[in-house]
Structure formats: C-alpha cells, structure tokens
Amino acid sequence: xxxxxxxxxxxxxxxxxxxxxxxxxxxxxxxxxxxxxxxxxxxxxxxxxxxxxxxxxxxxxxxxxxxxxxxxxxxxxxxxxxxxxxxxxxxxxxxxxxxxxxxxxxxxxxxxxxxxxxxxxxxxxxxxxxxxxxxxxxxxxxxxxxxxxxxxxxxxxxxxxxxxxxxxxxxxxxxxxxxxxxxxxxxxxxxxxxxxxxxxxxxxxxxxxxxxxxxxxxxxxxxxxxxxxxxxxxxxxxxxxxxxxxxxxxxxxxxxxxxxxxxxxxxxxxxxxxxxxxxxxxxxxxxxxxxxxxxxxxxxxxxxxxxxxx
Amino acid sequence: xxxxxxxxxxxxxxxxxxxxxxxxxxxxxxxxxxxxxxxxxxxxxxxxxxxxxxxxxxxxxxxxxxxxxxxxxxxxxxxxxxxxxxxxxxxxxxxxxxxxxxxxxxxxxxxxxxxxxxxxxxxxxxxxxxxxxxxxxxxxxxxxxxxxxxxxxxxxxxxxxxxxxxxxxxxxxxxxxxxxxxxxxxxxxxxxxxxxxxxxxxxxxxxxxxxxxxxxxxxxxxxxxxxxxxxxxxxxxxxxxxxxxxxxxxxxxxxxxxxxxxxxxxxxxxxxxxxxxxxxxxxxxxxxxxxxxxxxxxxxxxxxxxxxxxxxxxxxxxxxxxxxxxxxxxxxxxxxxxxxxxxxxxxxxxxxxxxxxxxxxxxxxxxxxxxxxxxxxxxxxxxxxxxxxxxxxxxxxxxxxxxxxxxxxxxxxxxxxxxxxxxxxxxxxxxxxxxxxxxxxxxxxxxxxxxxxxxxxxxxxxxxxxxxxxxxxxx
Numbered sequence: 001x002x003x004x005x006x007x008x009x010x011x012x013x014x015x016x017x018x019x020x021x022x023x024x025x026x027x028x029x030x031x032x033x034x035x036x037x038x039x040x041x042x043x044x045x046x047x048x049x050x051x052x053x054x055x056x057x058x059x060x061x062x063x064x065x066x067x068x069x070x071x072x073x074x075x076x077x078x079x080x081x082x083x084x085x086x087x088x089x090x091x092x093x094x095x096x097x098x099x100x101x102x103x104x105x106x107x108x109x110x111x112x113x114x115x116x117x118x119x120x121x122x123x124x125x126x127x128x129x130x131x132x133x134x135x136x137x138x139x140x141x142x143x144x145x146x147x148x149x150x151x152x153x154x155x156x157x158x159x160x161x162x163x164x165x166x167x168x169x170x171x172x173x174x175x176x177x178x179x180x181x182x183x184x185x186x187x188x189x190x191x192x193x194x195x196x197x198x199x200x201x202x203x204x205x206x207x208x209x210x211x212x213x214x215x216x217x218x219x220x221x222x223x224x225x226x227x228x229x230x231x232x233x234x235x236x237x238x239x240x241x242x243x244x245x246x247x248x249x250x251x252x253x254x255x256x257x258x259x260x261x262x263x264x265x266x267x268x269x270x271x272x273x274x275x276x277x278x279x280x281x282x283x284x285x286x287x288x289x290x291x292x293x294x295x296x297x298x299x300x301x302x303x304x305x306x307x308x309x310x
Numbered sequence: 311x312x313x314x315x316x317x318x319x320x321x322x323x324x325x326x327x328x329x330x331x332x333x334x335x336x337x338x339x340x341x342x343x344x345x346x347x348x349x350x351x352x353x354x355x356x357x358x359x360x361x362x363x364x365x366x367x368x369x370x371x372x373x374x375x376x377x378x379x380x381x382x383x384x385x386x387x388x389x390x391x392x393x394x395x396x397x398x399x400x401x402x403x404x405x406x407x408x409x410x411x412x413x414x415x416x417x418x419x420x421x422x423x424x425x426x427x428x429x430x431x432x433x434x435x436x437x438x439x440x441x442x443x444x445x446x447x448x449x450x451x452x453x454x455x456x457x458x459x460x461x462x463x464x465x466x467x468x469x470x471x472x473x474x475x476x477x478x479x480x481x482x483x484x485x486x487x488x489x490x491x492x493x494x495x496x497x498x499x500x501x502x503x504x505x506x507x508x509x510x511x512x513x514x515x516x517x518x519x520x521x522x523x524x525x526x527x528x529x530x531x532x533x534x535x536x537x538x539x540x541x542x543x544x545x546x547x548x549x550x551x552x553x554x555x556x557x558x559x560x561x562x563x564x565x566x567x568x569x570x571x572x573x574x575x576x577x578x579x580x581x582x583x584x585x586x587x588x589x590x591x592x593x594x595x596x597x598x599x600x601x602x603x604x605x606x607x608x609x610x611x612x613x614x615x616x617x618x619x620x621x622x623x624x625x626x627x628x629x630x631x632x633x634x635x636x637x638x639x640x641x642x643x644x645x646x647x648x649x650x651x652x653x654x655x656x657x658x659x660x661x662x663x664x665x666x667x668x669x670x671x672x673x674x675x676x677x678x679x680x681x682x683x684x685x686x687x688x689x690x691x692x693x694x695x696x697x698x699x700x701x702x703x704x705x706x707x708x709x710x711x712x713x714x715x716x717x718x719x720x721x722x723x724x725x726x727x728x729x730x731x732x733x734x735x736x737x738x739x740x741x742x743x744x745x746x747x748x749x750x751x752x753x754x755x756x757x758x759x760x761x762x763x764x765x766x767x768x769x770x771x772x773x774x775x776x777x778x779x780x781x782x783x784x785x
Contacts, residue, residue: 073569095782106508204700263700
C-alpha cells in the first residue's frame with residue numbers, strides 16, 4: 001500500500017501539471033495578450049486600445065477604494081498569468097507591488113517590458129512644493145494620483161498603454177492605434193458636450209469629501225472648495241466640520257461631492273447645514289451603477305456636477 | 311439741439327447702467343482673480359513638468375537602450391483637448407527572455423522621482439507595551455512578557471529599509487531594538503534578505519535572515535499582528551522571537567485558476583527553543599502550502615499547512631506540523647473588514663533526553679537515562695470585529711483570542727482567554743487595551759524568586775506607530 005504522503009504528492013503534481021489545459025479560458029485567450037490593470041478605469045482604457053486583441057482584468061473592483069486595497073492572494077493569481085500590468089502610479093496603488101512580489105511573474109516586475117505606469121508624462125497636480133509629513137494626513141508626496149477621471153488625460157494614458165501593448169505585440173500596432181484613435185475621437189466628441197454642460201458653472205466652488213476630483217474640476221473650470229475630511233485620510237472632527245460649514249455659507253458653495261465608499265450621510269448633514277446639495281460622483285468605472293464604461297462614467301459625473309450646481 | 315439731446319440720452323444711459331456695470335465689474339474681477347490663481351498653478355505645474363521631462367531626457371540619452379515610450383504633451387488646456395496623434399516611439403520590442411536578461415540602469419525604475427531622493431523606501435515602526443499583573447506573577451517572572459511584568463517598555467522599534475536592488479532582485483533590511491529584560495534594550499538584526507524575482511518557472515528565491523513563513527503569524531512582525539501578544543502556542547513551540555532563521559526559501563505559485571503557493575526552505579536551525587543545531591550539514595528544512603478562496607464578493611478564506619524539521623541542541627530530531635486558517639468578511643463598499651477570524655494549530659514530534667528517575671528516594675537513579683518522543687500540540691483561535699463602516703467610529707474594533715497548549719518538553723498545559731479593544735486614529739497609529747487570563751495545569755516551571763504563578767491575570771496595553779514607508783500587508 002502506498003503511503004498517504006506519496007499519494008497526496010502525486011495528486012497535487014497531476015493537478016498542477018494538468019490544470020493549465022483544463023482552464024476554460026485558456027484556449028480562447030491563448031493568442032490574446034493577458035493584461036491586468038490595477039483599477040477599473042485603467043481596465044476600461046486598456047480595453048479601448050487593445051480591443052479584441054487583449055483580455056483585460058482589474059485588481060480593484062469599481063466599488064473599492066484603490067488607496068488601500070487588501071492584498072488578497074486571488075489578486076496574485078491574476079497577476080501570475082498576466083503579460084502586462086498597467087498601474088496607476090503616483091503612489092495610489094503601491095499595494096500592487098506586494099501583489100507582484102507574491103505572484104512570481106517576472107514579466108511584470110518594475111522595469112520589465114510588461115509593466116506600464118499610466119501616469120508617465122502626465123502633468124501632475126497638487127505636487128507639494130514644501131516639506132510634507134503625516135501631520136498633513138495621508139498626503140501623496142508625488143502629487144494627486146486621481147487623474148483618470150479627467151477625460152483630457154485619456155490621450156496620454158492611452159498613449160502609455162499603447163506603448164506597453166506594442167512592446168509585447170508589435171505586429172498589432174496598427175490595430176491598437178486604430179482602436180485608440182476611434183476611442184479618442186469619441187472622447188473628443190463627448191468633450192464638447194461636457195464642456196458645454198459645465199460652462200455655465202465656471203468658477204463655481206465645490207466641496208469634496210476627499211480630493212479625488214481635482215483634475216476633473218480643473219479641466220472644466222470648477223474650483224476646489226475645501227474637503228469634509230479634516231486632512232486626507234483623517235476623519236472630520238466637529239471643529240473642522242463647523243469651520244467648513246461656516247466657509248461654505250460665506251462663499252455660497254452650492255455643492256458637496258462624495259465617493260460612494262465614504263460617509264454619504266455625513267456629507268448630506270454638512271450640505272444640509274450649509275444649504276448645499278450632495279451628489280455622489282463615480283471616482284472609477286463601476287463605482288455607481290450608471291458608470292458602466294469610461295465615457296459613461298465621465299458623462300455621469302458631468303451630469304451630476306451640473307445638476308448639483310444648478 | 312440734436313447733439314444736446316444725444317449727449318443727454320447717453321449720460322442718462324450711463325447713469326442708469328452704472329449699478330449693473332458695477333456688479334459686472336465685480337464679477338469680472340472675481341473671475342479674473344480666479345483665472346490668475348489657476349494660471350499660476352498651471353504655470354508652476356508646467357515648469358515642474360518641463361524640469362522633470364528635461365531630467366528624464368538627460369537620463370534616457372545616457373541609457374544604452376532607449377525606452378519605447380515618447381509621450382505626447384499633457385493636455386491640460388481647456389476642453390476639448392484630446393491629442394489624436396499616436397506616440398511617435400521607435401518600434402517596440404516583443405518580450406523575450408533576452409529582454410529580462412538585458413542590463414538596465416536602476417534609476418530607470420524611478421523615472422518619476424526627483425533628484426536627491428532615495429532609491430529605496432525607509433520606515434520606522436514603534437511598538438510599546440504596558441502590562442499590569444499580580445505581585446506573585448511579577449516576582450516569579452511568569453507573565454506573558456517574562457521579566458518585564460508591571461512595566462511599560464518598547465517591545466519592538468524597527469527601522470526598515472526595502473526596495474529594488476536592480477530589475478531582478480529586491481532586498482529588505484530590518485533592525486530592531488527592544489527591551490528584553492528590565493531596562494535592558496537590545497539591538498538586533500531582525501531581517502536582512504534579498505529575493506531573486508526573475509527566476510524561471512515562476513519561482514522566487516529569498517535568502518538571508520528572515521522570519522520564516524511557517525504558519526500564519528510567524529512571518530508577521532509583532533506590531534502588525536492581530537493581537538497584542540504572541541499566541542501562547544507560538545511562544546512555547548517557537549520561542550518569544552518566533553522562528554527567525556538564516557538560509558533560503560524557494561516559492562512557487564502553481565499555474566492554477568486558484569491560488570496555490572508552495573514553499574521549501576533550508577536553514578541553519580538557529581532557534582534554540584525548537585531546533586538550535588545551527589549547522590547546514592544538519593539543516594532545518596521547512597515547507598508550506600498555502601491556498602486561498604474568495605467566498606462571494608465579501609468573504610475570503612486562506613488555508614495553510616506548514617512543516618519544519620530539524621535537530622535540537624541535544625541533537626535530536628524535532629518536527630513541527632502547522633495548520634492555519636484565516637477568514638475575512640468585508641462587505642461591499644467597506645474599506646476594512648467587518649469580521650476577521652483566524653487560528654493556528656501546531657503539532658510537535660520531538661525526541662528529548664529524559665534523565666533517569668530516583669523512584670525509591672535513595673539519591674541514585676533507578677531508571678537509566680533515555681530518549682523519548684514528546685508528541686505535543688497546541689492551538690489558538692481569535693478574531694476582531696470593526697462594526698462601523700465610516701467616520702470616527704470605524705476606527706474602533708474589538709477582538710478576542712483563546713489559547714490552549716501543551717508544553718513542548720515539560721509536563722502540563724495551559725489555557726488563556728483575552729479580549730481587547732482597539733482604536734486607530736489613522737492608519738499609522740493604533741492603540742489596544744486588553745485583558746488576559748491564563749490558567750496553568752501546574753506551578754512547576756513557573757517558579758522564580760521563591761514565588762510561583764498558576765493563574766495569571768494581566769491588563770495589556772499596546773501603542774503602535776508607523777513613520778514613513780510601510781508596505782501593504784498580505785491577506
């Protein structure tokens with residue numbers, strides 16, 4: 001009779017060696033580039049460039065705050081199989097490095113051809129000009145990393161993604177470029193509509209829960225008007241809220257925007273006391289049910305802003 | 311006359327429109343002010359971006375292998391401003407093994423960083439413990455923190471340096487200082503290792519001094535654990551410091567649709583509590599299998615099995631088997647788990663020397679010295695609840711742990727129960743307050759200074775801070 005240890009070892013070996021052939025997606029996805037993006041925005045933008053030639057998955061779900069995602073081994077399984085990893089950069093998704101370290105996939109290590117930092121070449125806002133420390137909260141020392149919801153950044157982000165895809169599959173460059181051009185044309189077309197929608201509110205101040213929408217505001221001429229968080233990542237104190245409400249009243253701020261994972265009730269209470277409205281914006285694709293694609297997400301945010309400022 | 315009428319009408323018009331014009335002027339002034347502010351911000355931003363690009367160009371020009379990407383200029387001009395042109399980069403190269411083997415300059419990994427910045431991360435974690443217990447426990451040095459009863463002390467002040475060495479390897483170095491006995495601060499090398507990341511067949515090799523990946527908590531530093539103190543079973547079977555060894559670990563992630571990681575390790579065997587032979591000729595060999603399953607959108611469970619087998623200081627074989635499980639329930643939209651449950655079990659098969667016994671009291675052993683096998687085991691289970699989703703209340707948590715363990719060599723066993731509450735003003739600062747009740751089956755082995763302790767009640771306090779960089783923690 002064989003020992004249980006030997007039987008178990010043989011079973012595990014058979015499972016491991018035979019499993020790749022059993023994977024249902026394996027045959028279909030064999031000739032596609034397997035791309036993993038850290039966020040749903042980057043997933044959507046990668047799909048826009050890659051089209052049918054790529055199979056894209058994201059690590060964070062749309063309804064998860066990408067600041068401090070829990071590093072689950074299931075994320076390592078995704079990265080383990082990836083040809084290309086697209087990261088947001090600017091220290092938003094530093095947790096992805098821990099995922100990469102646990103995935104044992106040299107193709108997507110920092111500096112490898114299978115790594116794209118989507119923030120390359122972007123003009124980064126809110127880069128600290130003086131010394132920063134944690135007394136200022138969870139500040140990002142290299143600037144505000146929430147750039148993906150600004151549709152004007154789509155050109156550069158997709159250019160970075162295109163470069164990454166072409167590095168791995170140069171023969172598909174014409175197809176990738178065609179997809180990107182078609183996508184940017186759709187963004188260009190929508191941009192006129194979004195600009196017209198928000199044009200009447202140029203210069204209006206908007207209070208945020210966390211500074212997620214600074215790029216979107218800057219793009220369309222809105223002005224950042226304080227935050228419900230005391231400092232980034234630090235819950236509001238009564239004193240801070242009282243000062244914020246006072247400021248909102250003095251400056252006649254009409255709108256508070258909040259991400260779905262933050263305290264919407266608190267935002268409503270602040271807005272109620274300051275005589276303002278609250279709108280839940282989508283900080284990423286899939287964050288709210290209307291945000292089903294990149295264009296839909298920007299569209300939803302623009303409509304919500306206009307509706308709240310009206 | 312006509313001209314007089316004209317002048318009169320013009321004057322009237324100007325006078326009548328004066329209040330409206332004043333309002334317009336005020337509004338225009340405000341808009342101008344805002345535009346000036348925005349322009350200044352944009353100008354500063356562009357200057358920095360230009361500087362960065364200049365530096366990057368310099369770097370790229372000095373590189374032997376130019377990068378593929380040539381980004382289009384950023385479009386921060388007022389909408390619409392979507393650049394349609396494809397990036398004019400040189401033909402990209404497909405990923406081949408040669409790509410991985412080609413030397414690259416380390417600074418290329420940090421293109422976004424400015425001059426004068428370090429090429430690695432650095433952080434300090436501080437962990438302070440306070441405990442209050444009975445006088446007899448203090449006298450007998452029989453508390454959870456033996457020799458430091460009724461004291462407030464730094465358990466672990468850790469300086470961590472970590473980052474990429476080059477494209478193929480990363481390293482971490484951790485130096486710790488902590489109180490080991492009353493007032494005595496010991497400085498020690500906690501970890502210093504490098505990991506080769508680009509090995510074939512999806513393997514990684516970690517070598518140096520490290521906390522072994524045996525079980526759930528051993529590889530985690532004290533300040534990052536779910537509990538104030540180390541579970542009793544770990545303290546008894548692995549020692550107060552845990553299993554920290556010098557050698558190498560090879561990991562492999564299986565090409566399966568679910569996570570399965572296998573690990574084998576070879577070490578000196580320097581842990582005096584469990585192994586201690588300290589020779590590679592008689593090495594401590596470790597192994598671990600770890601798997602993970604998502605249970606819907608909210609739940610997830612990790613299961614692991616570990617083995618460590620080496621020789622003790624007495625040159626006898628000691629084999630430890632470990633089994634562990636961890637479950638987290640994080641409702642959709644929550645930024646922290648609502649419920650965390652975890653537990654570990656260790657089973658020991660250890661050969662020990664047993665001295666001959668004097669059965670008739672004549673001072674001469676009546677049975678010969680011999681070796682015997684000690685099959686001993688212990689376990690713990692615990693958890694934490696953070697019941698509030700957002701706001702200040704979300705910073706509070708409450709948890710518990712139950713311990714039961716036999717002693718590895720001497721006779722007897724003990725159990726303990728410990729509830730605690732925690733409060734984290736931010737993710738870099740945490741306080742915990744807990745109570746722990748321990749009952750031992752025997753006083754033997756817990757007597758010192760003519761005192762002993764079978765039942766121990768302790769109030770435990772923990773304050774933990776993090777300065778600077780700290781890597782995200784695995785599940």
